[in-house]
Amino acid sequence: MKISLLDEIREKNPVVLNISNFVTVQDVANGINAIGASPIMSEEIAETDEMVGISSAVALNLGAFSKPQVDHILAMGQAANAQHRPLVLDPVAVGAISYRKQVAADLMRQFQVDVIRGNAGEIAALAEVAWDAKGIDAGSGNADLAEIAKTCAKKQHAVVILSGETDYITDGERVVRVQNGTPLFQLHVGSGDMLSSIVGAFCAVSDGDYFEAAQTACLVFAATGEIVANQLGEERPGTFAAQLMDALHLVSVADIEKIAKFD
Ligand SMILES: Nc1ncnc2c1ncn2[C@@H]1O[C@H](COP(=O)(O)OP(=O)(O)OP(=O)(O)O)[C@@H](O)[C@H]1O
Numbered sequence: 001m002k003i004s005l006l007d008e009i010r011e012k013n014p015v016v017l018n019i020s021n022f023v024t025v026q027d028v029a030n031g032i033n034a035i036g037a038s039p040i041m042s043e044e045i046a047e048t049d050e051m052v053g054i055s056s057a058v059a060l061n062l063g064a065f066s067k068p069q070v071d072h073i074l075a076m077g078q079a080a081n082a083q084h085r086p087l088v089l090d091p092v093a094v095g096a097i098s099y100r101k102q103v104a105a106d107l108m109r110q111f112q113v114d115v116i117r118g119n120a121g122e123i124a125a126l127a128e129v130a131w132d133a134k135g136i137d138a139g140s141g142n143a144d145l146a147e148i149a150k151t152c153a154k155k156q157h158a159v160v161i162l163s164g165e166t167d168y169i170t171d172g173e174r175v176v177r178v179q180n181g182t183p184l185f186q187l188h189v190g191s192g193d194m195l196s197s198i199v200g201a202f203c204a205v206s207d208g209d210y211f212e213a214a215q216t217a218c219l220v221f222a223a224t225g226e227i228v229a230n231q232l233g234e235e236r237p238g239t240f241a242a243q244l245m246d247a248l249h250l251v252s253v254a255d256i257e258k259i260a261k262f263d
């Protein structure tokens with residue numbers, strides 16, 4: 001865990017390029033901005049190489065795509081590989097919709113992702129472990145979450161984040177658990193999307209250690225939400241979303257160190 005990466009984001013202000021979804025695009029852009037990186041979104045395949053060229057990380061969100069956008073996502077992933085930019089994938093609802101799972105699998109055969117960030121339902125689907133996912137939510141199941149994450153990481157040769165009440169971060173061998181957070185995250189649609197793009201920001205300043213970047217992103221994001229909830233209580237999701245933006249901007253390495261819970 002290298003919490004000082006937070007300061008490096010603020011020093012370097014890396015550009016994070018996103019394929020986002022129309023539901024949460026504003027939260028994703030502002031989340032990246034608030035933490036100290038610089039967001040850019042793209043919807044045009046013709047600008048792909050240039051866009052990747054000016055970016056220090058690429059985050060692909062599969063939240064809501066049409067067929068032409070799949071071509072764009074593919075081009076972006078391949079350009080990220082060709083230009084050696086860290087590549088994060090958020091496989092939204094692949095556990096609930098078989099078409100999405102097929103698209104995600106097809107894409108991952110054609111480019112190499114560095115980090116996959118999803119909830120239990122999404123990561124179980126990519127790991128081919130039985131699980132009852134529910135729409136964009138994790139759903140329910142009784143398989144071991146750390147094992148699911150490890151299976152997915154080995155299958156895709158990527159760092160995997162399985163987020164939820166506990167976040168499991170694994171490279172397929174080692175597993176780190178982050179215990180911080182607040183149930184308020186579940187009441188704000190797009191918390192997961194924000195986390196995935198913020199993982200991109202940490203990867204951008206990580207010197208290639210994406211396992212460490214992924215752990216640190218999970219800790220900083222979850223602990224920041226916990227700090228907000230400690231003041232606010234757990235019944236105000238609207239206020240939480242606004243205060244989370246403020247807190248992502250204000251939170252310091254020392255604040256995170258004080259409440260960090262991981263092993
Ligand atoms: N019950 C919980 N308690 C504490 N923290 C939680 C809880 N559920 C989720 N989180 C935190 O919420 C953040 C988003 O993770 P989550 O697993 O909810 O993503 P998601 O399901 O993809 O969300 P969405 O698709 O709505 O954006 C993570 O930082 C995670 O640690």
Ligand SMILES: Cc1ncsc1CCO
Nearest residue numbers: 021023063064092136190
């Ligand atoms: C609600 C919803 N539907 C598709 S994407 C999305 C936002 C969470 O990613």
Ligand SMILES: [Mg+2]
Nearest residue numbers: 092136192193
């Ligand atoms: Mg999600």
